[in-house]
Amino acid sequence: MRHGRYPFILSFLALPVGLYAWLVILPFAQAFQISLTDWSGSSNNFDYIGFDNYLNLFKDERFVLPALRHTGIILLVMPVITIVLGLFFAFMLNLGGRSRQGRIEGVRGSKFHKVVYFFPQVLSVAIVGILWKQVYAPEGFGGLITGALGAVGLPAPVNGFLADKRFVLAAVIGVLVWSAVGFYLVFFSSAMASIPRDLYEAAIIDGAGRFQTFFKITLPLLWDSVQTAWIYLSIVALDVFVLVYLMTPEQGGPDAASEVVGGVIWKYAFKNAEQAFASAIGVVLFFAALTLAVVSLRFGRREQIEF
Amino acid sequence: MRNSNQPLFNRRNLFGATAAGLAASSLAACATSGGDDDAEEVTVGDDAENPFGVDGSAPLDVVIFDGGFGEEYAKAHQEIYNRAFPDAAITHLATQAIAETQQPRFAEGKPTDVLDNSGAQQIPMDSLVSDGELAELTPLLDAPSYDDPEVTVRETLRDGVLSMGTFNGEVYALNYVFSAWTVWYDAKLFRDQGWTPPTTWEEMLALCPTIQEAGIAPWTYAGQHPVYLYDLLLILAGKHGGVEVVKAIDHLEPDAWRNPSVVKAAEALAALYTEGYILEGTPGIDHIQSQTAFNERKAAFLPCGSWLPNEQAAIAPADFEYMPMGVPAFEGSAQPGLISAGGEEPFVVPKNATNLAGAYEYLRIMLSKEGAQIFGDTVQAATVVKDVPLDNPAAQATDALVSNPEDLFQPRFRFWYTKMSDEVKPALGALLSGESTAAEFIDRMQAVADETAADDTVEKFTHED
Numbered sequence: 001m002r003h004g005r006y007p008f009i010l011s012f013l014a015l016p017v018g019l020y021a022w023l024v025i026l027p028f029a030q031a032f033q034i035s036l037t038d039w040s041g042s043s044n045n046f047d048y049i050g051f052d053n054y055l056n057l058f059k060d061e062r063f064v065l066p067a068l069r070h071t072g073i074i075l076l077v078m079p080v081i082t083i084v085l086g087l088f089f090a091f092m093l094n095l096g097g098r099s100r101q102g103r104i105e106g107v108r109g110s111k112f113h114k115v116v117y118f119f120p121q122v123l124s125v126a127i128v129g130i131l132w133k134q135v136y137a138p139e140g141f142g143g144l145i146t147g148a149l150g151a152v153g154l155p156a157p158v159n160g161f162l163a164d165k166r167f168v169l170a171a172v173i174g175v176l177v178w179s180a181v182g183f184y185l186v187f188f189s190s191a192m193a194s195i196p197r198d199l200y201e202a203a204i205i206d207g208a209g210r211f212q213t214f215f216k217i218t219l220p221l222l223w224d225s226v227q228t229a230w231i232y233l234s235i236v237a238l239d240v241f242v243l244v245y246l247m248t249p250e251q252g253g254p255d256a257a258s259e260v261v262g263g264v265i266w267k268y269a270f271k272n273a274e275q276a277f278a279s280a281i282g283v284v285l286f287f288a289a290l291t292l293a294v295v296s297l298r299f300g301r302r303e304q305i306e307f
Numbered sequence: 308m309r310n311s312n313q314p315l316f317n318r319r320n321l322f323g324a325t326a327a328g329l330a331a332s333s334l335a336a337c338a339t340s341g342g343d344d345d346a347e348e349v350t351v352g353d354d355a356e357n358p359f360g361v362d363g364s365a366p367l368d369v370v371i372f373d374g375g376f377g378e379e380y381a382k383a384h385q386e387i388y389n390r391a392f393p394d395a396a397i398t399h400l401a402t403q404a405i406a407e408t409q410q411p412r413f414a415e416g417k418p419t420d421v422l423d424n425s426g427a428q429q430i431p432m433d434s435l436v437s438d439g440e441l442a443e444l445t446p447l448l449d450a451p452s453y454d455d456p457e458v459t460v461r462e463t464l465r466d467g468v469l470s471m472g473t474f475n476g477e478v479y480a481l482n483y484v485f486s487a488w489t490v491w492y493d494a495k496l497f498r499d500q501g502w503t504p505p506t507t508w509e510e511m512l513a514l515c516p517t518i519q520e521a522g523i524a525p526w527t528y529a530g531q532h533p534v535y536l537y538d539l540l541l542i543l544a545g546k547h548g549g550v551e552v553v554k555a556i557d558h559l560e561p562d563a564w565r566n567p568s569v570v571k572a573a574e575a576l577a578a579l580y581t582e583g584y585i586l587e588g589t590p591g592i593d594h595i596q597s598q599t600a601f602n603e604r605k606a607a608f609l610p611c612g613s614w615l616p617n618e619q620a621a622i623a624p625a626d627f628e629y630m631p632m633g634v635p636a637f638e639g640s641a642q643p644g645l646i647s648a649g650g651e652e653p654f655v656v657p658k659n660a661t662n663l664a665g666a667y668e669y670l671r672i673m674l675s676k677e678g679a680q681i682f683g684d685t686v687q688a689a690t691v692v693k694d695v696p697l698d699n700p701a702a703q704a705t706d707a708l709v710s711n712p713e714d715l716f717q718p719r720f721r722f723w724y725t726k727m728s729d730e731v732k733p734a735l736g737a738l739l740s741g742e743s744t745a746a747e748f749i750d751r752m753q754a755v756a757d758e759t760a761a762d763d764t765v766e767k768f769t770h771e772d
Contacts, residue, residue, distance in 0.1 A: 038764075040434045040437075040438050041410050041413075041414060041434075042406075042409075042410045042413040042414060042430050042434060042435055042438060042440060043413060043414065043435075043438035043439070043440050044413075044414055044415070044416050045438060045439070062726070062729055062730065063729070137588075137591065137592070137596075138587070138588030138591040138592060139587075139588060140586075140587055140588045141588055141591070141592055141596055141600075157591075158587060158588060158591075159530065159588055159589070159590040159591030159740065160588065160591035160592075162531075162591065163530060163531060163590045163591030163592075163740075164591070165742070249530070249531035249532070249591075249593070249736075250531065250532065250533075250732060250733070254590075254733060254736055254737070255733040255736070255737060256733065270406040270407060270410065270428065271406070271428075271431070271725075272431060272434075272725045272729075273406075273410075273430060273431045273434035273435075273725075274434075
């Protein structure tokens with residue numbers, strides 16, 4: 001019967017592998033091919049121009065370089081803030097309360113908080129974008145934050161946060177964190193639930209405070225989850241296109257101050273009719289993401305702890 | 308493209324996220340396989356009823372930009388087409404996503420027959436033209452008009468409306484809607500307050516403190532879309548120094564931006580901000596918010612196109628009287644009547660269209676008296692066809708502003724050179740929000756103009772006259 005096994009396996013694999021090759025691998029391969037041409041996207045004529053697109057890409061001070069910088073900043077900042085806040089809230093909601101009769105619990109109303117924090121996750125990104133556009137608006141036009149700052153006598157950007165070069169990128173990162181934190185709170189909560197309580201009880205008996213229990217017990221035992229969260233958030237950070245498109249002026253901020261790589265690809269592909277150039281940026285992003293994934297998987301590895 | 312950032316990722320999504328180019332490249336899947344380029348040409352025959360020799364049974368494919376003008380007028384035009392050719396099946400698509408839906412069809416070599424290439428998602432005209440994807444429209448213009456075989460289609464059009472669709476002497480787009488860029492004010496507000504609408508920039512500046520005393524900001528505009536200031540600046544400069552000044556900018560002439568008239572205009576706009584004559588928060592609002600503020604009489608002047616009153620008809624207060632004035636000229640201006648007016652809403656016929664003759668015929672129907680009247684009646688906006696009466700005061704007042712053909716001019720560089728368009732918008736935004744000085748603005752624009760002029764890969768265009 002042995003000789004019949006491979007055709008049998010292959011017959012199962014043919015369809016998924018074929019679909020994967022057709023819908024994923026082939027378009028990628030074509031992006032590489034197109035990036036070597038001068039194709040506009042709205043014609044079937046094009047010439048091969050070698051690596052010119054790649055050379056020009058790193059000279060593009062208008063869009064590409066700012067976008068690479070901004071995506072880099074988001075990649076560094078957003079996951080850190082989200083994970084720190086997610087861990088903090090999860091810890092507070094699960095273990096941060098007073099211990100009553102030796103039992104460790106979260107702060108009062110933790111179940112309610114969990115649901116509330118999760119709300120942004122339920123909203124679609126489009127709604128989140130439109131909502132926050134209004135929240136960040138200038139004071140005279142119903143801006144929530146500018147209005148609140150004005151009410152307590154603090155200075156607020158007169159044109160709102162999104163039209164201000166200094167704040168627009170931070171404003172976008174703020175929305176990303178706001179909408180992601182709830183999910184990671186729940187994610188870390190469930191991971192914390194699997195840490196045996198007796199470890200904490202032992203620590204408390206030994207006189208450990210909240211800080212020590214967090215850094216000596218919770219964090220090390222959650223390391224796998226943190227690493228997973230890191231990778232997921234990095235993926236989100238590489239694609240902030242929708243929020244930037246919906247919220248910021250000219251779909252990239254005043255003077256490209258919130259331009260991100262995804263948005264620049266879209267601009268070149270569909271607004272400026274430079275598909276080949278857009279493909280070249282896509283290829284660069286592809287390698288950047290691949291590197292990121294490999295690095296985080298290699299260096300994030302730690303010993304598994306069994307309990 | 309992906310439009311959700313749900314966190315339930317798996318490894319495969321990682322690859323998905325690595326390149327938004329995925330979407331672009333999957334569209335391209337058929338593009339790199341090549342196509343044919345043996346497009347046929349349309350000629351004008353002797354039959355005035357059917358000058359292009361339309362095959363009455365051939366289907367017609369029409370794509371309409373579903374924007375401010377909607378799609379009802381197009382459906383009415385299609386009924387006229389079907390009246391002449393009852394057997395023709397018409398495919399009608401109304402969408403805002405012009406580039407997303409139509410670019411792949413161009414790439415595939417199977418474009419639509421008639422394309423209303425408008426809106427924020429339009430396919431850049433410079434790219435379509437330099438790729439040779441569009442049919443030249445001279446046969447249409449030389450054909451007998453729909454209503455009178457003695458008159459050609461060209462003769463039924465207003466002056467200067469073809470220039471927008473003309474690229475190096477060849478007409479590739481029929482800009483169907485006639486519009487002018489002006490500055491709007493509320494005639495009722497001015498009457499009630501006893502203000503005289505200013506005719507010069509200096510009068511306008513003198514009026515500003517009075518306006519402010521009434522608790523109203525003199526100016527507002529769509530700060531998030533500084534393109535609304537493009538015509539204001541260029542026409543102000545063109546009025547002062549004559550149309551040649553702005554033409555030189557379009558022609559990428561050395562130091563065109565350093566012309567004293569352009570510098571003066573940039574300084575004047577920057578001064579609106581420094582003098583505090585702009586509604587607070589304006590740089591942070593979009594066109595809807597600025598128009599709403601204007602409707603609420605929070606600001607006295609708003610620069611916008613001539614479609615504004617119709618668009619706001621149902622929104623503005625009932626007693627609001629939209630009145631256009633040209634950009635107020637500096638005293639001593641060389642050409643104070645200059646106005647940015649002409650065709651907009653470009654209709655194009657792809658060169659590889661399946662039913663090329665039908666497409667020309669469809670455009671001929673749009674330019675008929677009946678076709679233009681349908682458009683005027685449904686959307687209350689003027690078309691490029693002459694002598695189609697509109698019964699609203701704002702449209703009549705706009706008509707008076709554009710009565711002299713010598714004074715009609717559309718600054719074109721932002722349509723010709725994408726890179727300059729990308730630069731002028733943020734530069735104008737910075738100029739009017741106090742982030743840059745007039746000198747910095749001029750330097751910045753001169754730099755991108757020089758860069759464009761020196762770039763051999765960019766096809767250059769010039770004004771005909």
